[in-house]
Amino acid sequence: xxxxxxxxxxxxxxxxxxxxxxxxxxxxxxxxxxxxxxxxxxxxxxxxxxxxxxxxxxxxxxxxxxxxxxxxxxxxxxxxxxxxxxxxxxxxxxxxxxxxxxxxxxxxxxxxxxxxxxxxxxxxxxxxxxxxxxxxxxxxxxxxxxxxxxxxxxxxxxxxxxxxxxxxxxxxxxxxxxxxxxxxxxxxxxxxxxxxxxxxxxxxxxxxxxxxxxxxxxxxxxxxxxxxxxxxxxxxxxxxxxxxxxxxxxxxxxxxxxxxxxxxxxxxxxxxxxxxxxxxxxxxxxxxxxxxxxxxxxxxxxxxxxxxxxxxxxxxxxxxxxxxxxxxxxxxxxxxxxxxxxxxxxxxxxxxxxxxxxxxxxxxxxxxxxxxxxxxxxxxxxxxxxxxxxxxxxxxxxxxxxxxxxxxxxxxxxxxxxxxxxxxxxxxxxxxxxxxxxxxxxxxxxxxxxxxxxxxxxxxxxxxxxxxxxxxxxxxxxxxxxxxxxxxxxxxxxxxxxxxxxxxxxxxxxxxxxxxxxxxxxxxxxxxxxxxxxxxxxxxxxxxxxxxxxxxxxxxxxxxxxxxxxxxxxxxxxxxxxxxxxxxxxxxxxxxxxxxxxxxxxxxxxxxxxxxxxxxxx
Numbered sequence: 001x002x003x004x005x006x007x008x009x010x011x012x013x014x015x016x017x018x019x020x021x022x023x024x025x026x027x028x029x030x031x032x033x034x035x036x037x038x039x040x041x042x043x044x045x046x047x048x049x050x051x052x053x054x055x056x057x058x059x060x061x062x063x064x065x066x067x068x069x070x071x072x073x074x075x076x077x078x079x080x081x082x083x084x085x086x087x088x089x090x091x092x093x094x095x096x097x098x099x100x101x102x103x104x105x106x107x108x109x110x111x112x113x114x115x116x117x118x119x120x121x122x123x124x125x126x127x128x129x130x131x132x133x134x135x136x137x138x139x140x141x142x143x144x145x146x147x148x149x150x151x152x153x154x155x156x157x158x159x160x161x162x163x164x165x166x167x168x169x170x171x172x173x174x175x176x177x178x179x180x181x182x183x184x185x186x187x188x189x190x191x192x193x194x195x196x197x198x199x200x201x202x203x204x205x206x207x208x209x210x211x212x213x214x215x216x217x218x219x220x221x222x223x224x225x226x227x228x229x230x231x232x233x234x235x236x237x238x239x240x241x242x243x244x245x246x247x248x249x250x251x252x253x254x255x256x257x258x259x260x261x262x263x264x265x266x267x268x269x270x271x272x273x274x275x276x277x278x279x280x281x282x283x284x285x286x287x288x289x290x291x292x293x294x295x296x297x298x299x300x301x302x303x304x305x306x307x308x309x310x311x312x313x314x315x316x317x318x319x320x321x322x323x324x325x326x327x328x329x330x331x332x333x334x335x336x337x338x339x340x341x342x343x344x345x346x347x348x349x350x351x352x353x354x355x356x357x358x359x360x361x362x363x364x365x366x367x368x369x370x371x372x373x374x375x376x377x378x379x380x381x382x383x384x385x386x387x388x389x390x391x392x393x394x395x396x397x398x399x400x401x402x403x404x405x406x407x408x409x410x411x412x413x414x415x416x417x418x419x420x421x422x423x424x425x426x427x428x429x430x431x432x433x434x435x436x437x438x439x440x441x442x443x444x445x446x447x448x449x450x451x452x453x454x455x456x457x458x459x460x461x462x463x464x465x466x467x468x469x470x471x472x473x474x475x476x477x478x479x480x481x482x483x484x485x486x487x488x489x490x491x492x493x494x495x496x497x498x499x500x501x502x503x504x505x506x507x508x509x510x511x512x513x514x515x516x517x518x519x520x521x522x523x524x525x526x527x528x529x530x531x532x533x534x535x536x537x538x539x540x541x542x543x544x545x546x547x548x549x550x551x552x553x554x555x556x557x558x559x560x561x562x563x564x565x566x567x568x569x570x571x572x573x574x575x576x577x578x579x580x581x582x583x584x585x586x587x588x589x590x591x592x593x594x595x596x597x598x599x600x601x602x603x604x605x606x607x608x609x610x611x612x613x614x615x616x617x618x
Contacts, residue, residue, distance in 0.1 A: 061091070070578045145371070147295075203226065207430065216514060243425075246424075265294060266294055284371075349415070456502060460507065503530075504530065554592050
């Protein structure tokens, strides 16, 4: 059995592929068909010219990609990696698979049946030796790390853990003294390896203002943060916010699981096996923000209690109930033939982990296993809305502005749901201090493009990176020696020489309810070559969307893109909007360019290959 091994490699931008990799192994696609940040070095190594075609001869492989079909380059990263590995001599041992975020039943709709087929194929192609059987699915595997009380080192065997565990005294207690900071000064937590923030910053919230009318159904916030650390960013870059669970949710879990008595005891991770010197042993699943973290703090800052549970969650908690009916029901959710039922129970009503545990009340998870069963509370990424002169405060502090829609809605089962991060942001008071991550986005906008005309399509909060870009282009004009002042017509022509003309197509429901930055757009149009076309979908009898305005202004769109060699940026919600925008642009090329449908589509595809059509949706 020593020679039977498999390497599970994954590339993950936001953590999705990381979750699935724990079951198998795969790669996601981000940005314009790009590889996730944490897999780009691997990709670069595969592209070395000195590698011979036989480099991976004898290697058996398969890949599975996670993607979003609203992007033009759907699952591009997984396809590129697979193709390159085969070029280097690897043999495809099983047909590769792909999952689509836009599928009605999510990523599991494709991944679950594919993974079952793959496992069956492996057992058939590489049978076990006589007398050896595969590990059955109902067997609880021992984790590498479990939680233990601060003053103890825990012997975390599966048998002990399943019976709430036994502890033995530690002979070493070398933890440093606690750092007595005020709650406001504490950083939220160290970021996970599954997220890809490239720079960590301490920031202070200085503004948290509602942008929509109080009578409007949705609460959208403009937030401003400042930092005394130096930070460089550009249009399309993102700020990662690490949220915290609300105290009432944490209390509910503590009470439900019977963990209240130790909630305020200091804990740490301890390996379940002795670590031999020189032997590889994986790191703990989560980096604790403080050496004397309590269980309550750990649940508040590190574990996601309100996430929609995945299939693996039901498989794990089934081990911690003595109720046979509950056990059978939980295991049903893990079977491929019940994937529709799992979707109807979890995703469709947006049922949370906490609610599942409340419904299956016989489940009692040992607190030592909390990090092995509950998913990590990962940071959420938001496109930065500030650019140019807005990137710096009056005292020259770095400034970051966000436009955030607060997620709160009623589900099909008439329950109110709230996004864990936007709920956290909505309740943050000015002066609050937190730790954030600053990361490059996928638009890859450079100053070299400043003189080229641009078409920006940003409905809803998708206007955030467009606002950043407009202010940045204004700043580029100033740096080019053009002084820009409001209402100075002749100078606008000067700016046009430094920056190309820009057209912004913005979409919202109503001019009076959610026309974000309305006054600001008017001011900017007076200062630079910018035209803003707002689409108010509910202000008239018939609905009007950004794609309708693209067709309506087809002359100027075609002139900027075809004659002027302009660029297109599409930002906002994934799903139907990006496809509708693409269809509208194809119509423009077809009607104004005298092309047939196929040639018009080819023209847009050529723009993508040239980097003239970029999309960042969420």
